[in-house]
Amino acid sequence: MKILLTALNSKYIHSNLAIRYLRAYTEKLDYDCVIREFTINDILDRVLEEIISEKPNIVAFSCYIWNIEYIKSLAVLIKLVDPKIQILYGGPEVSYDSCKFLKDAAGEYVIIGEGEETYCEFVKLQIENFRNSGRENSETDFLKLKNINGLCFKWNNKIILNEYRRLMDMNRIVFPYKVKEDFQNKIIYYESSRGCPFNCKYCLSSTTAGVRFLNIERVKAELQFLMRKNIKLIKFVDRTFNCNHEFTMKLWKFIIDTDTNITFHFEISADILTEDEIELLQRAPAGRIQLEVGVQTTNDRVLNNINRHVEFQEIKRKVKKVEKNHNVKQHLDLIAGLPGEDFSSFKKSFNDVYSVKPEEIQLGFLKLLKGSDLRKDAKNLGIVYSPYAPYEVLKTDNISYEELVVLKRIEKMVDKYYNSGKFTHILNYFTTKFKTAFDFYYELGMFFYNSGYLTRNISSAEYYKVFVEFEEQYLKEKNVELNEIIKYDYLKFNKKRWLPDFLLRYRDKYGEKLIKQKIQDKDIAVSKNYYLEKFSINIEKLLKSSLIEKEDGYVVFDGERELYFFGHI
Numbered sequence: 001m002k003i004l005l006t007a008l009n010s011k012y013i014h015s016n017l018a019i020r021y022l023r024a025y026t027e028k029l030d031y032d033c034v035i036r037e038f039t040i041n042d043i044l045d046r047v048l049e050e051i052i053s054e055k056p057n058i059v060a061f062s063c064y065i066w067n068i069e070y071i072k073s074l075a076v077l078i079k080l081v082d083p084k085i086q087i088l089y090g091g092p093e094v095s096y097d098s099c100k101f102l103k104d105a106a107g108e109y110v111i112i113g114e115g116e117e118t119y120c121e122f123v124k125l126q127i128e129n130f131r132n133s134g135r136e137n138s139e140t141d142f143l144k145l146k147n148i149n150g151l152c153f154k155w156n157n158k159i160i161l162n163e164y165r166r167l168m169d170m171n172r173i174v175f176p177y178k179v180k181e182d183f184q185n186k187i188i189y190y191e192s193s194r195g196c197p198f199n200c201k202y203c204l205s206s207t208t209a210g211v212r213f214l215n216i217e218r219v220k221a222e223l224q225f226l227m228r229k230n231i232k233l234i235k236f237v238d239r240t241f242n243c244n245h246e247f248t249m250k251l252w253k254f255i256i257d258t259d260t261n262i263t264f265h266f267e268i269s270a271d272i273l274t275e276d277e278i279e280l281l282q283r284a285p286a287g288r289i290q291l292e293v294g295v296q297t298t299n300d301r302v303l304n305n306i307n308r309h310v311e312f313q314e315i316k317r318k319v320k321k322v323e324k325n326h327n328v329k330q331h332l333d334l335i336a337g338l339p340g341e342d343f344s345s346f347k348k349s350f351n352d353v354y355s356v357k358p359e360e361i362q363l364g365f366l367k368l369l370k371g372s373d374l375r376k377d378a379k380n381l382g383i384v385y386s387p388y389a390p391y392e393v394l395k396t397d398n399i400s401y402e403e404l405v406v407l408k409r410i411e412k413m414v415d416k417y418y419n420s421g422k423f424t425h426i427l428n429y430f431t432t433k434f435k436t437a438f439d440f441y442y443e444l445g446m447f448f449y450n451s452g453y454l455t456r457n458i459s460s461a462e463y464y465k466v467f468v469e470f471e472e473q474y475l476k477e478k479n480v481e482l483n484e485i486i487k488y489d490y491l492k493f494n495k496k497r498w499l500p501d502f503l504l505r506y507r508d509k510y511g512e513k514l515i516k517q518k519i520q521d522k523d524i525a526v527s528k529n530y531y532l533e534k535f536s537i538n539i540e541k542l543l544k545s546s547l548i549e550k551e552d553g554y555v556v557f558d559g560e561r562e563l564y565f566f567g568h569i
Contacts, residue, residue, distance in 0.1 A: 001130035002032035003088075003123065004056035008047075008067035008074075009039050017189040017237065018062045018091060018115065020176030025116040026123050027174070031130075040070050048077050056085060058126065060119075063091035065367065065390035075106040088122070090115045092204055093389065096371035098152040099159045110152040114194075117168055118150035170194060170212040175222050183229045189237050190226070192219045192251065196239035198269070200296075201306045201373040202335070202366060205239045213247055220254050227260045235265040242268045248277060256284045267292045270318040271310045278318065282325045290329035290359075293319060297334065298352040302341040305381070306374065312352055319356055330358040336407045337366035337393035339374070339381040343403045347438045350410075354437040360419045363411040365404065366393040409445030409454065410438075416463065417444075422493040425485045426467055428546055433475060443474055461500040464490050468502055480504070481548050484537045491557055497531055506534040506552075515554050515565050530558040540564040 005023055007016035016037055023033050034054060038047045051059060051074075059078060061071045075087050087107030094101050098110045111118045125144050145153055150165030170193070177188070193213045196205035226234060242248045255264050270293045281289060297303060298312035322328050332353050336346055353361055368375040368385045378385060382397030395401040417423045427440075434440040447470050448454050458466075464486050471477050487503050499505060512532055519526060538551040553566030 001058075001127055002034065002054070002056045003058045003060055003126075004051060004054050005033065005035045005060050005062075006051065007035075007037045007062045008042075008070050009037055010066045011041075012039055013185060013187050014039075015183075015186050015188060016062055017176060017191065019060070021116055021173060022060070022090075022119045024174035024176045026120050029120070029123055029127065031123060031127050040067050044070070044074060044077070047074060048081070051078060052081055057130065058086045058088055060088040060090065063089050063093040065093055065369065068093045068389045072105055079106045090119070093370065099161050102152055102154060102159050108154050112150050112152060113165060114150070114168060116173055118148060118165055121148045122151060167194075167212065170214050171218065173214075175225075177222075177226065183226075183231045186231070188226060188229075188231050188234045190223070190234050191237045193238045193241070193244070193247075197243045198240065198308070199373075200308045201377070202338075202369070203239075204369055204371055211240075211243055213244065216247060216250050219251060223255070224258075227258065227262060231262055233263050233265060236267070239267060240269050241266040242272060242277065245274060245277070249280065252277070252280055252284075252289070256280065256288060260288075263287055263290060265290050265292065267294070269294065269310070270315045270322075273318045273322070278321050281322050281328050284327055286327040287329075288327075290331065291322070292331045292333065293358075294333045295349070295353055297338055297341055297345070298349045299341055299345045302338050302345065305340045306338055316352075316356055319358065323358075329360070331360040331362060332356065332358045333362045333364060335364050335366050337383075337396060337399060337404060339383060339396060340398060342398040343400075343407075346399070346407065347436070350438045350441075351436045359421070361414055362419075363407065363414055365408070365411075367391050368393065406442070406445065409449055410441045412454065413441045413445045413448065423464075423489055425542060425546075426464075426482075426489050429482060429485050429548075430467070430470075444470060447474060460494060461490075465500065465502045481537055481550075484535050484539075485542070485548075487533070488535065488539055488542070488555070491531065491533060491555075492562075499533075506536060508534055511554070515556070518565065519556070519563070524563065526556065526558045526563075530556055532556055538566050540566060 005019035007019050009016060019035055019037075023035055026033065034056070036050065036054070038050070059075075061075070063071055071089075078085055078087065086109070087105075088109040088111065089101070089105070089107060090111035094110050095112045098112050102110050109122070111122070125148070129141065142155055145151065145155070146160065146162060149163045151162045153160050153162075177183075191214075193211055195211035196203070197211055198205075223234070266289070268291050270291075293315065295312065295315060296306070296308065300311075303310065319330055319332070322330060334346075334349055334353060341349070350361075350363070366374075366383075366385075368378055368383065368391045370391075374381070374383070375385075375391070384394045384396065385391050386394055393404070395404065417427060430444075431437045431440045434443070447466070451466070451469070453462075453466065467482065467486060468478075471479070471482055483504050487499065490499065490503065511534065515532060518524075532554055534552070534554050536550060536552055538549045538553060539555050540553075541547050541549050551566050553564065556563035556565075
């Protein structure tokens with residue numbers, strides 16, 4: 001018997017943890033278990049061909065809000081090509097309203113909630129049935145299926161929902177990664193705990209009481225295995241990693257003290273960070289740890305509406321402390337469309353978060369997940385959301401559809417310009433010319449929309465050029481200083497030995513000769529591929545203090561290193 005564990009990931013670099021758990025938990029069973037991973041950007045016909053070519057008896061899908069529509073279409077096609085192939089669904093997107101889902105979907109089975117033990121019992125039964133193939137379904141088969149807790153299934157045109165399964169001991173799960181598995185160019189997901197101590201109404205974790213942890217020594221051993229692989233990023237999927245102080249301290253200390261080039265990503269609640277945790281983070285090697293901090297909103301009334309009880313000033317204080325040594329990357333999240341938050345309130349939330357200057361700001365939009373408390377109470381709260389996955393909010397009593405569309409334009413600007421880190425000095429130049437940072441990103445988003453840039457692909461050079469146009473059209477200005485700032489940011493992050501035509505250049509062969517002679521006389525080590533560019537402002541002072549001071553000079557770009565020559569040459 002062959003089961004094809006199938007994942008439709010959102011991107012190629014992602015890996016699916018759930019299907020690996022299922023394979024690992026049943027590795028001692030006598031069946032052919034194959035993992036296949038695709039992306040939602042793959043052509044449907046090609047994925048269908050790949051699945052059919054495996055000749056599986058059962059295809060099992062890992063279902064989420066980003067892939068469920070694709071999976072439902074794929075399942076229909078599988079059944080049309082080969083009706084004998086049975087289909088099993090699992091994951092958060094099918095764990096609620098399972099009967100309704102299975103009634104409308106092509107397929108026979110749904111695993112509800114945690115899947116390891118349910119899947120194991122299901123596989124054992126399928127192995128037994130496969131050995132007895134040729135007989136017709138019997139009452140005995142029905143009773144055996146009915147005894148598998150956590151399973152929903154079709155039987156004689158009826159949908160049967162079994163009893164729910166109790167949560168398992170975390171230490172019974174089996175390490176999901178294999179020795180020969182290729183991890184190159186992949187983000188690896190790891191789970192050291194399940195559950196969350198908080199009860200935010202928009203989150204599915206609030207539906208499960210308590211938090212369960214793996215044994216800390218086991219976690220260390222498994223991470224050591226992964227550290228020996230060619231991995232760049234390990235993302236912990238724990239909902240609130242730092243909810244257990246002792247566990248957090250031991251694991252962060254282990255990760256910080258280990259010799260590795262891997263970056264570890266954690267979702268945390270910054271407000272509950274302790275002083276010793278912050279001190280520990282401050283001694284982490286640069287690039288070793290990155291933190292994702294859920295702010296969502298800085299409006300206390302809105303936070304109360306979603307059953308979230310934090311104070312932004314406390315989050316800000318902790319985040320700024322972590323930032324002290326500039327060695328830990330921090331990513332702060334906001335959610336637009338929360339009940340009770342209007343456009344003006346979200347603007348304030350955005351400006352509050354922007355004032356912290358984290359490495360990344362994620363501007364997300366409320367999604368009403370199946371099973372969440374917020375979805376159940378959506379009508380009373382005045383929330384209108386799409387009935388199609390990912391169930392995103394369309395409007396509320398407080399914010400209109402048109403206002404959310406504007407925020408999506410702003411989100412694109414923030415993600416492209418702020419989060420990339422490649423336009424830092426350009427952004428600093430512009431934000432000082434507007435009343436607030438939000439006002440700048442609003443106007444930039446409107447400029448992109450009105451200029452048609454949001455509906456076509458533009459080159460990397462054009463992403464810089466738009467600022468020249470933006471300054472002329474929106475600020476009615478044309479400053480040479482902006483040209484120099486754009487030129488610096490462009491050369492810093494685009495490894496080319498030329499500049500786009502829209503940027504002014506100041507060629508001075510005599511001055512360049514003097515700089516090269518200085519480098520030689522002072523015996524300054526530079527590579528053969530260094531690049532020399534003249535500027536009309538002092539770039540060194542700009543980088544140190546954001547001050548724009550007119551002063552001719554040169555910058556030597558040599559890989560990650562820069563040399564500055566200003567004043568009398």
